[in-house]
Amino acid sequence: MTIVGVSGAKRTLDEIGRQAVFYRDAILEIPFAVRRFPRETLRLVAEVALGSGALALIGGTVVICGFLTLSAGAVVALQGYASLGDIGVEALTGFFAAYVNVRIAAPSIAGVGLAATIGAGATAQLGAMRISEEIDALEVIGVRSVPYLASTRIVAGMIAIVPVYGVAVVASFLASRTVTVVVWGQSGGVYDHYFRSFLVPTDLLWSFLQAILMGLVVMLIHTYFGYTASGGPAGVGEAVGRAVRASLAAVVFVTLAVSLAVYGVSGNFHFAG
Numbered sequence: 001m002t003i004v005g006v007s008g009a010k011r012t013l014d015e016i017g018r019q020a021v022f023y024r025d026a027i028l029e030i031p032f033a034v035r036r037f038p039r040e041t042l043r044l045v046a047e048v049a050l051g052s053g054a055l056a057l058i059g060g061t062v063v064i065c066g067f068l069t070l071s072a073g074a075v076v077a078l079q080g081y082a083s084l085g086d087i088g089v090e091a092l093t094g095f096f097a098a099y100v101n102v103r104i105a106a107p108s109i110a111g112v113g114l115a116a117t118i119g120a121g122a123t124a125q126l127g128a129m130r131i132s133e134e135i136d137a138l139e140v141i142g143v144r145s146v147p148y149l150a151s152t153r154i155v156a157g158m159i160a161i162v163p164v165y166g167v168a169v170v171a172s173f174l175a176s177r178t179v180t181v182v183v184w185g186q187s188g189g190v191y192d193h194y195f196r197s198f199l200v201p202t203d204l205l206w207s208f209l210q211a212i213l214m215g216l217v218v219m220l221i222h223t224y225f226g227y228t229a230s231g232g233p234a235g236v237g238e239a240v241g242r243a244v245r246a247s248l249a250a251v252v253f254v255t256l257a258v259s260l261a262v263y264g265v266s267g268n269f270h271f272a273g
Contacts, residue, residue, distance in 0.1 A: 022224050026150045033151035040148065044156035048118040062167050065113035069168040072105045073097070073175030080176075081184045093186065094195035097176035102203045103259065106168040111214035111251035113168075114161055115244055119222035122153050123243045126226025127236035135227070150223040157219035158212055165211040169204070210258045217254055218247045 034041055080096035126149055129135050138145045177195070181188045225243035229236050 018228070019224055022146075022150075022227070023220050025146050026154055026220060026223060029144070029147035029151040030155055032144075033147035034155060037148055037152055041152045041155050044152055045159050048121070048153075048156050048160045062163050064117055065110055065164045066167040066171045068113055069106060069109045069171040070175045072109050073101055073172035074179045076100050076105060076172070077176040077179035077184070081180055081186070090184075090186065091190050092194055093176075093180045093184075094191040094193065095198040097173070097180070098195045098199040101169070101172040101176060102199070102207050103263070104255065106165065106172050107207050107210045107214065108251060108255050109172075110161060110165045110168045110211045111218060111254070112248065113164060114157060114215055115218045115222070115247035115251060118157055118160060119218045119247050120240050120244055122157075122219065123222045123226035123229075123240045124236060126150075126153075126223060127229030127239050130227065130229045131232055131236060146227075150227055153223050154216065154219040158215040161211050161215035165208060168211075169207070206258070206262050210254065213258065214251055214254050217250045221247045221250060 076097055077093060080100070081090050081093045084090045084092050084096065126135075129149070135145050135149065138148065177188075177191060180186050180191050222243045225239040225246070226236075229239040231238070
């Protein structure tokens with residue numbers, strides 16, 4: 001192995017170590033942040049969930065994720081009905097919507113929406129504070145910057161994912177039913193029968209917990225890249241791009257890991273009813 005290769009591997013390991021230390025500290029400081037900075041935490045929850053300024057007029061991240069999952073639910077219905085119709089079982093579109101929306105579409109879209117809106121905004125905010133030396137100023141006056149800036153945003157992201165996920169699930173269900181019944185012309189009774197028969201309540205719970213885990217992972221990644229940004233405004237833009245790429249990959253990984261852990265390789269699925 002060349003010297004350049006060894007040096008590159010060392011830098012990669014150092015970066016992984018720095019991220020691990022930051023993630024550990026940010027998680028362990030959450031109780032202190034909630035207890036010591038409750039007003040800042042509540043302010044961030046309101047800001048990230050409902051938006052601020054002009055963005056608040058359209059509901060911020062909640063409505064954005066709603067529109068995203070409306071599209072995803074419509075695609076599930078379109079593709080599901082067409083594909084199942086090829087083998088003569090288009091009546092099972094309700095089952096397909098209950099299965100795919102809960103286990104894959106809704107939590108994944110909620111995670112992507114969190115990364116693209118709340119996460120990117122947190123990275124930009126912290127990056128701007130870093131290059132303007134505001135974070136250093138906080139440390140000088142005795143304010144612990146990691147709990148005040150990172151841990152509070154992590155808590156806000158995990159709380160904000162709750163309404164985001166709720167809207168995502170409802171929007172995906174409504175879109176799938178509307179497309180199947182109105183566009184394809186299937187009987188509403190047939191759709192509702194198979195949808196209710198195969199909608200497992202425990203799947204909704206696991207999907208909800210998966211969304212919260214996504215909120216934790218996404219906010220950890222974005223706060224780290226924002227907190228450690230450098231190189232002026234260009235460096236902040238680069239940090240946002242790196243954070244979004246990493247968090248989108250993390251969303252897919254969390255979906256895979258939770259699916260394997262909860263449902264196993266068989267999918268924990270029994271076609272009966």
